[in-house]
Amino acid sequence: MKCRRCRGPAVIDIRRHNAAFCRDCFLRHCREQVKRAIKDHEMIVPGDRVLVAVSGGKDSLALWDLLAELEIEADGLYLGLGIGDYSDESGRHARDFAVARGRRLIEVDLREEYGFDVPVAAAATRRAPCGACGLSKRHLFNDVALREGYDAIATGHNLDDEAAVLLGNVLRWETGYLGRQAPVLPNAPGFVRKIKPLVRLGEREMAAYCVLTGIDYQVDECPMAQGNRHLGLKEVLDALEERSAGAKAAFLFGFYDRGREHFLEEAAAERGDLRPCPECGSPTTSELCAFCTLRDRATGENVPVHLRRAPVGD
Numbered sequence: 665m666k667c668r669r670c671r672g673p674a675v676i677d678i679r680r681h682n683a684a685f686c687r688d689c690f691l692r693h694c695r696e697q698v699k700r701a702i703k704d705h706e707m708i709v710p711g712d713r714v715l716v717a718v719s720g721g722k723d724s725l726a727l728w729d730l731l732a733e734l735e736i737e738a739d740g741l742y743l744g745l746g747i748g749d750y751s752d753e754s755g756r757h758a759r760d761f762a763v764a765r766g767r768r769l770i771e772v773d774l775r776e777e778y779g780f781d782v783p784v785a786a787a788a789t790r791r792a793p794c795g796a797c798g799l800s801k802r803h804l805f806n807d808v809a810l811r812e813g814y815d816a817i818a819t820g821h822n823l824d825d826e827a828a829v830l831l832g833n834v835l836r837w838e839t840g841y842l843g844r845q846a847p848v849l850p851n852a853p854g855f856v857r858k859i860k861p862l863v864r865l866g867e868r869e870m871a872a873y874c875v876l877t878g879i880d881y882q883v884d885e886c887p888m889a890q891g892n893r894h895l896g897l898k899e900v901l902d903a904l905e906e907r908s909a910g911a912k913a914a915f916l917f918g919f920y921d922r923g924r925e926h927f928l929e930e931a932a933a934e935r936g937d938l939r940p941c942p943e944c945g946s947p948t949t950s951e952l953c954a955f956c957t958l959r960d961r962a963t964g965e966n967v968p969v970h971l972r973r974a975p976v977g978d
């Protein structure tokens with residue numbers, strides 16, 4: 665196997681590009697894909713202050729590294745979700761990376777600052793933990809970025825993640841979600857711009873990037889997410905990709921280019937009239953925003969005694 669660019673010995677092949685690369689040419693390929701995603705979707709403009717949501721996993725650490733390689737100076741944000749050893753380890757990876765590179769890492773601990781964590785919220789809502797977890801992450805990414813004056817919040821969602829979310833939305837014809845699924849969601853009053861610069865790179869490429877650059881990341885999957893629907897959708901797409909290389913990319917990029925436009929009206933209609941949440945100021949269509957509602961439930965009486973924690977301020 666020879667490198668497509670320099671004809672040296674290749675270390676990785678990427679079937680959907682019908683190409684193999686040596687180490688240096690592969691790293692260059694990753695930088696080029698991120699650069700192209702940023703340019704094509706106008707994710708970042710010169711002078712923007714960017715905050716990267718860093719989980720300690722391969723995607724977000726690679727993203728932070730790749731942005732620096734492209735001379736985009738971004739700070740990091742780590743959320744402590746309180747998922748036992750998994751969160752402790754994840755935080756350590758994020759912190760070590762920040763220290764080694766001399767970067768600013770903002771840390772927000774759900775339990776310390778809001779009086780609950782993901783396991784408590786899951787018990788209180790009697791739903792899958794990923795729902796409460798995703799909701800908290802979305803809220804806090806936006807909240808911290810706005811409060812700290814960032815122009816954009818970048819997440820490590822990669823091609824595999826986005827294709828799986830798309831498949832899930834299509835299978836249920838979630839037209840509102842389809843209208844909102846994009847590599848960039850522009851800023852709006854109360855919302856900071858959300859960007860996904862890794863949409864052109866797959867899961868395997870991100871793992872290879874970390875191994876080849878010596879980035880030490882959290883390898884374990886979240887113990888609360890085991891067997892969830894998203895992982896099942898990824899397996900289905902992997903099986904398709906195995907039979908037909910490039911199927912995932914064609915599905916996702918075809919949607920961005922020709923599908924999403926058909927759902928924009930639906931997404932705008934669903935959004936409705938927004939007003940500030942009386943508790944936290946986030947835009948919401950309800951009396952209280954979804955995050956404050958979750959926090960109230962998770963710190964309230966309906967939490968099993970063994971999981972109960974002191975409410976915020978106590």
Ligand code: AMP
Binds near residue numbers: 717724742
């Ligand atoms: P996930 O929702 O776990 O698939 O993660 C998607 C993206 O959200 C990651 O690539 C990160 O950018 C971000 N993220 C996930 N967990 C955290 C966390 N605990 N703190 C900060 N960012 C996170």
Ligand code: FES
Binds near residue numbers: 747782793798888889
């Ligand atoms: Fe959110 Fe596991 S990281 S439920």
Ligand code: ZN
Binds near residue numbers: 944946955
């Ligand atoms: Zn609120």
